[in-house]
Every structure is written in structure tokens, then in C-alpha cells.
Amino acid sequence: MDKFIIHGGRKLKGKVKVSGAKNAALPIMVASLLVDGKVTLRNVPDLRDIASIGEILRVLGMRVERTGATTVELENVDEKRVEAPYELVSTLRASVCTLGPLLAKRGRARVSMPGGCVIGVRPIDLHLKGLRALGARIEIKHGYIEARARRLKGTEIYLGGPYGSSVLGTANVMMAASLAEGETVIENAACEPEIQDLAHFLNRCGARIEGIGRPILVIRGVRKLHGADYRVIPDRIEAGTFLIAGAITRSRITVTNVRARHLAAFLDKMRSCGVEFARKGNSIEVIPPRRPNAVDLITLPYPGYPTDLQAQITAYLACAKGISLITEKIYPDRFMHVAELGRMGANIRKEGSSAIVRGVERLSGAPVMASDLRASAALVLAGLVAQGTTEVGRVYHIDRGYEKIEEKLNALGAKIERVWEKYPVRDAPQ
Ligand code: EPU
Numbered sequence: 432m433d434k435f436i437i438h439g440g441r442k443l444k445g446k447v448k449v450s451g452a453k454n455a456a457l458p459i460m461v462a463s464l465l466v467d468g469k470v471t472l473r474n475v476p477d478l479r480d481i482a483s484i485g486e487i488l489r490v491l492g493m494r495v496e497r498t499g500a501t502t503v504e505l506e507n508v509d510e511k512r513v514e515a516p517y518e519l520v521s522t523l524r525a526s527v528c529t530l531g532p533l534l535a536k537r538g539r540a541r542v543s544m545p546g547g548c549v550i551g552v553r554p555i556d557l558h559l560k561g562l563r564a565l566g567a568r569i570e571i572k573h574g575y576i577e578a579r580a581r582r583l584k585g586t587e588i589y590l591g592g593p594y595g596s597s598v599l600g601t602a603n604v605m606m607a608a609s610l611a612e613g614e615t616v617i618e619n620a621a622c623e624p625e626i627q628d629l630a631h632f633l634n635r636c637g638a639r640i641e642g643i644g645r646p647i648l649v650i651r652g653v654r655k656l657h658g659a660d661y662r663v664i665p666d667r668i669e670a671g672t673f674l675i676a677g678a679i680t681r682s683r684i685t686v687t688n689v690r691a692r693h694l695a696a697f698l699d700k701m702r703s704c705g706v707e708f709a710r711k712g713n714s715i716e717v718i719p720p721r722r723p724n725a726v727d728l729i730t731l732p733y734p735g736y737p738t739d740l741q742a743q744i745t746a747y748l749a750c751a752k753g754i755s756l757i758t759e760k761i762y763p764d765r766f767m768h769v770a771e772l773g774r775m776g777a778n779i780r781k782e783g784s785s786a787i788v789r790g791v792e793r794l795s796g797a798p799v800m801a802s803d804l805r806a807s808a809a810l811v812l813a814g815l816v817a818q819g820t821t822e823v824g825r826v827y828h829i830d831r832g833y834e835k836i837e838e839k840l841n842a843l844g845a846k847i848e849r850v851w852e853k854y855p856v857r858d859a860p861q
Contacts, residue, residue: 432853433826434826434849434850434852435814435821435823435826435847436820436821437817438846439794439796439819439821440816441845442681442682442844443843444684444843445684445685446684447684447685447687448686449665449666449686449687450474450476450477450501450669451476451501452625452663452664453480453668454598454668455664455666456475457484457523457525457528458528458626459472459632460472460484460488460503461484461528461529461602462629462633463493464488465633465656466636467507467655467656470505470636470661471660474662475502477497477501479830480831484525486519488529490514490515490516491513491514492509493508511537513533515529515541520542524599526545527542527555527576528599528602530603531602535583535606538579542575544571549802550764551764553762557591558599558600558604560588561600561603562578562603562607564586565586566586567583568580582612583608583610585608585650586613588617589619590604591618594732595619595732596646597621598621598732601621605629606629608650609633609638609650609656610653610656611652613652614649617650618647620642622732622733622734623732623733628663632661637653639651667690667693669834670689670715671737671743672740674686674701674708675743675744675812676843676845677717677719678704678717678719679812679816680815680845681719683716683718686714686715689714691710691713695734696735696737697744700736700744704747705719706723722752722790723747723750723752725748725751725752725753725788726755727755729757730758730761735760741757742809743805744757745768745772745779745786746768746777746810746813748788749788749791749794750790750791750792750794751788754787754790755790759784766781767803768806768809771806772813774798775794775795775796775810776817777791777813793816793817794818795817795819796818796820797817797821798821798824799822799824801823801828804828806828807828807829808833808836811823811829811847826849
């Protein structure tokens with residue numbers, strides 16, 4: 432198992448390029464199940480999660496091939512396969528999105544229930560509600576979702592849950608509705624850029640989706656989708672993580688291949704911290720203050736502040752002037768990084784679904800443990816600025832969603848070593 436050894440306190444400089452968006456590429460790859468013909472996807476990041484979804488799609492009878500550094504080709508070759516097994520689904524929750532396309536295209540699906548994960552319970556009731564509304568017969572049996580349908584039928588579906596819209600729930604239902612008979616209206620649809628990207632991809636393949644980026648989506652079902660060549664959007668979460676890397680190390684770095692419009696809430700919050708940004712085309716230069724102001728923030732569905740950048744800004748605010756209040760409105764328990772940041776000298780108290788962050792002068796390096804993807808990124812950011820050496824164990828979490836993060840940060844002047852350790856620093860608490 433790999434760990435990172437981070438030598439803190441170094442200034443960064445130069446440019447770093449953001450890769451393609453993991454959370455757009457994943458559902459778009461799955462959407463290829465709906466397509467007759469070849470799909471060529473560009474700007475697909477080389478990540479563990481992308482490899483995992485490729486594996487699942489192969490089991491479902493697709494040819495999935497990386498034909499270039501960032502290009503992936505997909506094609507259906509055996510449409511009789513309809514089962515996504517537990518061993519694979521348990522490695523990647525996004526695989527539950529195969530349900531809608533399998534039902535719509537192959538009339539049947541047997542997909543393992545994904546189960547909980549470290550950031551929360553993560554139910555899929557909205558996915559099932561939407562697919563049932565389209566006419567699917569769904570049963571949960573022996574840990575599997577068993578679903579059948581002749582041709583799905585368009586209808587009106589309200590897809591809001593206790594925490595608002597659902598990203599992958601919207602993806603699942605929108606994909607299924609693309610091949611349904613008649614018109615589907617999804618109300619309280621997710622507006623995230625990754626869902627917009629999925630809708631644009633489907634339209635490129637011949638789907639008829641309107642209202643993209645708005646909470647009411649109208650999908651007019653078509654009989655068939657055809658192959659397409661499509662470029663995935665840049666990863667806004669990776670971009671935000673690098674912008675914080677510049678701010679936290681007080682370094683003027685430039686992040687390229689960014690769509691600033693996808694990061695409005697994040698940039699606004701960072702400006703409240705005192706960070707300035709110089710935008711030029713699709714690049715953003717960070718102009719950091721000596722020490723950030725404390726800010727309050729609440730994570731919300733897009734266009735609100737993203738939960739996937741909550742842990743990283745918490746690491747930044749750990750050294751702010753004053754007290755910040757950070758409230759999670761998407762995953763109330765997504766605070767695994769709090770205790771680990773505490774090991775580095777941060778003063779953070781969790782209070783229900785909030786964290787009270789009392790800024791300290793400095794952090795000090797310590798052995799810490801990555802628990803999930805974004806929490807791991809927060810620990811790497813803290814390690815960049817902490818005095819001394821930080822060891823981040825179990826970095827396979829970070830490899831799920833950040834392409835060569837240590838290489839990219841080292842190219843900016845950081846000093847991060849990836850080393851193999853036979854036994855992790857310590858076991859994750861049970
Ligand atoms: N929810 C329900 N019922 C459902 C589905 C969701 O109650 O059927 C709840 C969830 O428990 C949560 C909220 O609704 O409280 C929003 O969850 P959502 O469905 O939007 O999350 P997701 O689609 O499972 C995606 C991303 C996550 C990201 C969230 C929120 C992918 C592959 N995953 O998950 O990304 O945090 O949206 O933006 O797109 C990550 O990349 O690190 C990651 C966890």
C-alpha cells in the first residue's frame with residue numbers, strides 16, 4: 432500500500448494543468464451502454480475509478496479500450512449481459528448508474544446494491560423511484576436490484592430528496608428516459624456541470640434533452656442513440672484543490688484548463704478569505720493573502736458551494752485569522768478529515784453536521800490517514816504547509832480521483848515522495 436511523505440513549508444511556482452472530470456467521465460462512460468455504434472471519449476483522466484468502471488462495463492459486454500493517454504473507446508459487443516456483480520459494484524458506487532441504461536436498452540438489469548460508504552449512508556431510493564415512475568418493475572433480492580421493463584414510458588418525476596437533488600439519481604433517470612417512449616420531465620434535477628456534460632454527450636448521440644443546467648429537465652425519448660466523439664469537461668474539484676494549494680502555501684501559481692463558471696461559489700468563498708484571482712482565458716492565477724480571513728460556508732447542490740471541496744477548504748481555514756463555521760448540507764457526516772487535521776495541530780470541533788474551525792498560527796507535520804478521496808486531498812494540502820514531514824497513509828483513496836497528484840504538485844516545487852509500505856501507518860479505526 433502506498434503512502435505519501437510530504438516535506439512541508441516549500442513555496443510553489445509555475446503552472447499546473449487540470450485533467451478531465453472524473454465525475455463527468457464516469458456517467459458518460461456508463462451512458463455508452465445506451466449507444467449503437469462506437470463512442471470515442473477524450474480528456475478522460477487516468478484514474479482508478481475510471482479503470483474500475485471500465486472493468487464493470489466489460490463485464491456488461493462492452494469493449495472498453497484506452498487508445499491514447501486521455502482517449503477511451505467504448506462499444507457494445509454483447510448485449511445479453513445484464514449483471515453487475517457485488518465484487519465490482521462495491522469498488523465504485525457510480526456503477527449503480529448502469530441500472531437505467533441497462534433497463535432502457537436491454538430490458539433487464541441485475542445490479543448489486545452499492546451499500547454505504549465512509550462519507551455517509553448514501554441511499555439510492557431516488558434512483559429507484561425515478562426508474563419505477565418510468566415503468567420499471569424493481570425488486571431488491573439477496574443484495575441485488577433486479578429490474579425489468581418492456582419499453583420505458585415517459586412521465587413527470589419529482590426527484591428531490593431530503594438533501595435536495597441527486598447527481599447520480601438524475602443521471603440514472605435521464606439516461607433511461609433518453610430511450611423511453613414519449614416525454615419525461617424531471618423536476619428538481621441536479622444542475623451540476625457533470626450532469627450538464629452527460630446531457631450534452633447524450634444529445635451528441637441523438638438524444639433530445641432540454642433544460643440542461645436547470646432544475647427542470649425535459650427529455651423526449653428516441654428509439655436509438657448513435658456513436659459520437661466527445662470531449663469531457665475539465666475537473667472543477669481538481670482545479671479548486673490546486674487553487675487552494677497555491678493559497679495555502681502563499682504561492683502565486685497558475686491553474687490551467689479551468690472553467691471558472693463551474694467554480695463560482697468556490698471562487699466567491701475564497702475571495703472572502705482574502706484570495707485574489709487573475710483570470711486569463713481558461714487559466715486562473717492565485718494571488719494569496721498572508722493569512723486567510725475566517726469564513727462561514729454551507730455545502731449545497733450546484734450552484735452552491737460543492738461538498739467535494741469542503742475538506743480542502745477546511746484545511747485552508749485551519750490556519751485562518753478567526754473562527755469559521757462549516758456546515759455540510761449534502762453529507763452530514765463527511766468530516767473524516769477533522770480528526771486527522773487535529774493530529775497536525777488544527778483546532779476543529781465537530782458539532783452535528785458542522786465543524787467549528789478555530790484558526791491556528793501553523794500546522795505541524797504528523798503521520799495521518801487518508802479516509803476518502805477528498806479528505807485525503809485535504810491532508811495533502813495541510814502537509815504542503817505544515818512544519819516538518821507529514822506522512823499520509825492509504826493514498827489509494829487519492830488515486831481514485833486525482834491524476835498523478837504528487838507529480839503535478841512536485842512539478843510546482845512541492846516535495847512529495849510516494850513510498851510503498853508493507854503495513855499502513857496504523858489501521859483505520861473500526
Ligand atoms: N440521496 C438520497 N437518495 C438517493 C440519492 C441521494 O437521499 O437516492 C442523498 C444523498 O445521501 C446525499 C444527497 O442526496 O445526502 C446528494 O447525493 P447525490 O446523489 O447527489 O450524490 P451521488 O450522486 O451519489 C455524486 C458524486 C460525489 C459527490 C456528490 C454530491 C459521482 C460519481 N459522485 O455522488 O462525488 O460528492 O455527487 O455532489 O459523481 C467524490 O467525487 O469524491 C464524490 C463523493
